[in-house]
Amino acid sequence: MKKLIAKNPTALHNYTINSTLEAGIVLTGTEIKSIRNGKVNLKDTYVTIKKGEAFLYGMHIAPYEFGNIFNKDPLRNRKLLLHRREIFKLHSMIKEKSVSLVPVSLYFVGNKVKLEIGIGKGKKLYDKRQDMAKKDAKRKMERALKGGY
Numbered sequence: 001m002k003k004l005i006a007k008n009p010t011a012l013h014n015y016t017i018n019s020t021l022e023a024g025i026v027l028t029g030t031e032i033k034s035i036r037n038g039k040v041n042l043k044d045t046y047v048t049i050k051k052g053e054a055f056l057y058g059m060h061i062a063p064y065e066f067g068n069i070f071n072k073d074p075l076r077n078r079k080l081l082l083h084r085r086e087i088f089k090l091h092s093m094i095k096e097k098s099v100s101l102v103p104v105s106l107y108f109v110g111n112k113v114k115l116e117i118g119i120g121k122g123k124k125l126y127d128k129r130q131d132m133a134k135k136d137a138k139r140k141m142e143r144a145l146k147g148g149y
Contacts, residue, residue: 003108005035008042011102013128017118020104021090024081025056025115030064030071035113037064040106047080047101047117049091054080056103056115080115093119 011017027035034040039062046057056078063071082090093099104118123131 001109002114005038005106005108005113006040006042007105008045008103010043011104011118013123013131015100015102015118015120015122016127017102017104017120018099019119021082021086021117021119023054023115023117025113026079026081027061027113028072031061032113034061034064035106042103042106045103047103049087049094049101052084052087052091054082054087054090054101056080059103059106080117090119 041060045059048055048057058075059078060074063074090101094101099119099121102118102120104116106113106115108114
């Protein structure tokens with residue numbers, strides 16, 4: 001069972017996500033405690049692949065209040081736990097199809113923290129406008145059916 005911790009608010013707005021992938025993250029004890037308190041932010045995060053390993057950049061985990069010397073840098077780069085064939089597949093997709101790897105959400109599966117990575121392309125400005133217009137029209141229709149107008 002998944003217990004959602006945080007979502008990336010800009011992921012679905014700025015990218016069209018074609019598929020997703022689940023990955024583990026290498027974290028320290030104080031970071032886990034801070035995540036359990038809900039003090040994590042996924043905004044402006046991205047995933048890159050360097051030297052056959054996947055890394056997460058820009059995720060902010062607030063320092064744990066009672067962590068003293070064991071606290072790490074809140075914006076440090078974190079290694080993702082993926083199989084070698086998954087990393088190779090993602091790397092080839094990035095090179096050939098020019099897709100982006102964007103963290104979509106962070107959640108607990110049991111007592112482990114997992115990251116959902118979205119694989120997709122960046123949206124153009126007119127695509128974003130089109131999506132906003134569709135959402136607006138859908139809201140108006142729902143209000144009209146409810147009798148809100």
